[in-house]
Amino acid sequence: MASFLDAEAAQKYKNAEKATRPYVKTIVEQSGIAAHLESGAEANILDFACGTGVVAQEIYDTVPKERWGQLKVLGADISPPMLEYLRARGETQGWKGLDTKVVDGNTDITQALPKASYTHIFVSFAIFMLPAQTLTHLCSLLRPGGYIAVATWSSISWDKLLTRSIALMDAPQPYSPSREELRETFCGLWAEESYLAQQFEAASLEKVETCGQKEAVHVGKPDVFMGSMQFPLHYVRNTWWQSEREGLVEELNGAMKGLVQREVGEDGEVELVFDGVVGWGWKSG
Numbered sequence: 001m002a003s004f005l006d007a008e009a010a011q012k013y014k015n016a017e018k019a020t021r022p023y024v025k026t027i028v029e030q031s032g033i034a035a036h037l038e039s040g041a042e043a044n045i046l047d048f049a050c051g052t053g054v055v056a057q058e059i060y061d062t063v064p065k066e067r068w069g070q071l072k073v074l075g076a077d078i079s080p081p082m083l084e085y086l087r088a089r090g091e092t093q094g095w096k097g098l099d100t101k102v103v104d105g106n107t108d109i110t111q112a113l114p115k116a117s118y119t120h121i122f123v124s125f126a127i128f129m130l131p132a133q134t135l136t137h138l139c140s141l142l143r144p145g146g147y148i149a150v151a152t153w154s155s156i157s158w159d160k161l162l163t164r165s166i167a168l169m170d171a172p173q174p175y176s177p178s179r180e181e182l183r184e185t186f187c188g189l190w191a192e193e194s195y196l197a198q199q200f201e202a203a204s205l206e207k208v209e210t211c212g213q214k215e216a217v218h219v220g221k222p223d224v225f226m227g228s229m230q231f232p233l234h235y236v237r238n239t240w241w242q243s244e245r246e247g248l249v250e251e252l253n254g255a256m257k258g259l260v261q262r263e264v265g266e267d268g269e270v271e272l273v274f275d276g277v278v279g280w281g282w283k284s285g
Helices: 009-031 033-038 054-062 065-070 080-093 134-139 159-167 179-186 193-202 222-237 242-264
Strands: 043-048 071-077 098-102 118-124 142-153 205-218 271-283
Touching (some): 009 033, 009 054, 009 080, 009 118, 009 142, 009 205, 009 222, 009 271, 033 043, 033 065, 054 071, 054 080, 054 118, 080 098, 118 134, 134 142, 134 193, 142 193, 159 179, 179 222, 193 205, 193 271, 222 242
Parallel strands (some): 043 118, 071 098, 118 142
Antiparallel strands (some): 205 271
């Protein structure tokens, strides 16, 4: 089962950007990064839990190439394979100012990164996996007047597909988590706009805004889609007894892949509707 630390993690996870990119586009637009650079200022940006670099891609696509010299973008993540992918991505596209850093998941991030240093901080689809105090710690890394934004899920788009796939498995079938259990695992309290706003305000941020966003997205052919699904299925696997996990994971993969192939064909595109929440705020100057 896939892990963010596996050597092939980035190649499997990259496809997930089809789902996350629309939300990242929103929080980058709201940052006003292009206008910030047009004023002659520089931007020191932290992409925390950066994965394969969807935030960095959106930033460099948004900022005119002649302004790239004013950018410093740090991608920080616990996954060396993800960071290797991001570095190669930046080299291929000629991004200026990109750097990466492996962050120890067991270490307070305020010890690993400099305080009051960043003009912009982005957390894309990771906040629900991070310690409760992470947002407060990240805010301590912002310069006065700096911007911080979060994008996260408000519901799970593939819960019915999981239930149907488990129902196709041989008896005795493994436990099938409910929609509510999946939402708690993959979204947590952050799924609620009101909670996101509350956390921003508790961190003493100003001009806080949040909004829900729904997107219908083609997430790839069945083979590609199933590669991306290995990450969430890793957590589903943890609801099963240790003795039954390995064989059942392989069977579940086969059942789910067969189901989507029957519905869209081997060369068809799987489409899912995603519900997300985005929010942002500014540190007092």
